[in-house]
Amino acid sequence: MKRATFLSCAFALTLLTSFTFIMQKKKIVFFGDSITEAAVKPGGYITRIGELASKENMSSKYDLVGAGISGNKIYDLYLRLESDVLSVNPDVVIIFVGVNDVWHKRTHGTGTDPDKFEKFYSAVIRKLQEKNIKVVLCTPAAIGEKTDFSNELDGDLNQYSNIIRSLAKKSNVPVIDLRQTFLDYNKKFNTDNKEAGILTSDRVHLNEKGNQVVADEMWKIIKSL
Amino acid sequence: MKRATFLSCAFALTLLTSFTFIMQKKKIVFFGDSITEAAVKPGGYITRIGELASKENMSSKYDLVGAGISGNKIYDLYLRLESDVLSVNPDVVIIFVGVNDVWHKRTHGTGTDPDKFEKFYSAVIRKLQEKNIKVVLCTPAAIGEKTDFSNELDGDLNQYSNIIRSLAKKSNVPVIDLRQTFLDYNKKFNTDNKEAGILTSDRVHLNEKGNQVVADEMWKIIKSL
Amino acid sequence: MKRATFLSCAFALTLLTSFTFIMQKKKIVFFGDSITEAAVKPGGYITRIGELASKENMSSKYDLVGAGISGNKIYDLYLRLESDVLSVNPDVVIIFVGVNDVWHKRTHGTGTDPDKFEKFYSAVIRKLQEKNIKVVLCTPAAIGEKTDFSNELDGDLNQYSNIIRSLAKKSNVPVIDLRQTFLDYNKKFNTDNKEAGILTSDRVHLNEKGNQVVADEMWKIIKSL
């Protein structure tokens, strides 16, 4: 009988462990543009977050899912929210968008009006929160790394970053302020006022260091949720 | 008793007539941009449609509602579909949009990508059809009236008109091809190849003749529904 | 005979005085866009420079000529340099341009590439210097007065201001750094981070205070030449 008890206890323990394990594994979707599309590759920021989790023996706690598509603006995220995000039942969605909303004004004539940016962004947040999904916002890091605000689109990128910061406050969700992080880093290390090569390869897309900086910032928030 | 019967019959008839009358009054919402915003004023195309209905003793059959807002693009219509259109329970919605989706590429850098134009337009049609509302599409009439396709934005406007024609076919709804109507009219009457003054006052917004031509085209379809 | 001598002396003196007077009157051409076009009106910055000269009893020393045309970019100045500036034989030309080179990228798709901006600007300076005309450059003051570099076009305007500062250095001519002046002033007095109303009426064109600030800055340089 003792043995039977022991066995059933062990079984219960296993069950409990599995159950706990399953319950605690958080599915985190990274929802964004080409920067996020590249982030699941070796060296990408999502891959690096996985490595950071691993180092702290927390791999089993997180399911990290990339949902980035090149060229996406906020209304592209809105249009594929159901099919690409809600459909996988995430616990947390980290939204990292904004570069193309500004950039495409110059390169395609199809950027996003600031007020529409805010409306579609609000709608995405609301739809996620309605499903009890935790939302984390990010400001767009850079289109050019010069630190004297003489990158062509700095003004507009600052404007849209302000919109995102204000949305985070209104929606009471955390914001990872990558724009500020990148500026601070460049002020320290980009003393020649170069437009690329510090955290980006081409003014926009992340190089190794850039991916690590983004991973570090995101990991801090992810652990805290 | 006979008289009483007669009276009650007459009363019933009156009731029936009123009832029929109420039932048959179609609410038609005109959903668009500044062209439609101006259309409810004296001389505007919606006002003129009312006059055409009146002439044919059909005023009582139609409830004409303007829902145009200056500067609107297809995704603005999408964003205010609930509040401005579905909320008033229309029988028919005539969508007249596209000029700003093209024009704002040039003037604000915030036009609409062709594929997003199609996606948001499809979504608007679908949401209306889900409520059993009849949908009628219009092609954007003009940004410039020159007839040799040398108006600056003719190429793009033709592209978006093709998208609308194709959407109408796919969704099996009528299309009022104002772009073709305006071109045909100008080929006949704009023999000096002027860029404005024939059907528009400023290349885009309708003058008296333009409002009448639009009213005539729309009235033909409205009667047929 | 004495009297005749006296008379001829007096006459000679008068002649001499007139001659001296004519020689010392400096013709200063203000060469620019709509901001300069408005500057000759009552309250405009050129009018105010005249008033400053008057207060210091130096009106007779300067001939102030406005040569501003609305919408002008650097290559418009280049194209009308002969007809509007060289033709009037100025001693000094104050070039105040750049806002439209940046702004028209957004509003017309026809801004000026940074490298072409530099080339045409250099050509204008060179052609003036070949005629021994003194040249003074100005940086473009503002398109929006917010002080956190979140005005839409701040990045680009900073870039073009850097080009002008660098041209001034290369050509060894003074630069009136209105962009810096306006920023400093706004940091002090625009504590609500408003986009207009401090030194501009509409983000770009000068209000009374703006005209005075520009007049003050220019007057300092004009006196020093």
Added chain:
Amino acid sequence: MKRATFLSCAFALTLLTSFTFIMQKKKIVFFGDSITEAAVKPGGYITRIGELASKENMSSKYDLVGAGISGNKIYDLYLRLESDVLSVNPDVVIIFVGVNDVWHKRTHGTGTDPDKFEKFYSAVIRKLQEKNIKVVLCTPAAIGEKTDFSNELDGDLNQYSNIIRSLAKKSNVPVIDLRQTFLDYNKKFNTDNKEAGILTSDRVHLNEKGNQVVADEMWKIIKSL
């Protein structure tokens, strides 16, 4: 003595021939953008004009010089007219430009205003004619090959082609109307209304057939000069 006479006659003849040969060799500069930059490569339109000349035994009559630089607009041609064209003393200059003046409105915000396009183009023609250089103009062939004028930039490209046609008339110089040639060709052979692949590889740059068509059109004019 007879032999001496014969010899000296032969010598004179040789001299005469050389002289004639030198005098008649026409230097033709092709002045343009990336389309012309590629034209000197094997298969390019300038190379093909050389082959056409060869077939008709006229190689020795022409010196064909490519002067195309990628991304050039009319004012780039203006800025490098001295260094790249006048410096080589051409007899004929064939100007083939306009695509980027239109295209860069969309892709960089730095296209050329129509009135400035005309001014700089006129200035280039005038400077060439002042040196007694024959000038030939070309209209820009295509940005997209669809034949129903639904290529995004068709309207603007038609507008600039009209300006070029009108400049040719005013300056009394021949125009090679490549835009019309390409349209006619596509109406015949591009029956599926494809946007590329008929005469261009990518909507703008010439494929083999496109280079041949341009070579044929130019050769007709070159021979006639």
